[in-house]
Amino acid sequence: MSDEICPTCSLPKDICRCQELAKSEQRIKVHVEKRKWGREVTLVSGIDNREISLSELVTKLKNRLACGGSAKDGIILLMGDHRNRIREVLTTLGFPSDNIDIS
Numbered sequence: 688m689s690d691e692i693c694p695t696c697s698l699p700k701d702i703c704r705c706q707e708l709a710k711s712e713q714r715i716k717v718h719v720e721k722r723k724w725g726r727e728v729t730l731v732s733g734i735d736n737r738e739i740s741l742s743e744l745v746t747k748l749k750n751r752l753a754c755g756g757s758a759k760d761g762i763i764l765l766m767g768d769h770r771n772r773i774r775e776v777l778t779t780l781g782f783p784s785d786n787i788d789i790s
């Protein structure tokens with residue numbers, strides 16, 4: 688349990704639904720880049736980190752995709768190419784499939 692109060696709706700964060708609502712409004716872009724030594728990384732951008740906790744989200748993504756990763760400057764970086772599974776995982780986490788743009 689947490690005693691924190693949501694600044695948006697003034698409800699305790701445990702029962703506040705703001706983050707769930709915010710999830711439905713994110714326009715998520717996913718793309719893959721080649722980094723040094725030919726390593727591929729999957730970049731997830733477009734999520735507003737004032738509304739969604741990117742550090743929590745990246746932890747869930749790393750667990751479900753069994754990869755390393757980090758969140759920095761509003762962008763989630765995951766090691767490897769996860770384009771084949773990331774839509775399913777993000778949808779499971781509450782993000783609408785229609786709002787996920789994978790290139």
Ligand SMILES: [Zn+2]
Pocket residue numbers: 693694695696697698703704705706
């Ligand atoms: Zn709230």
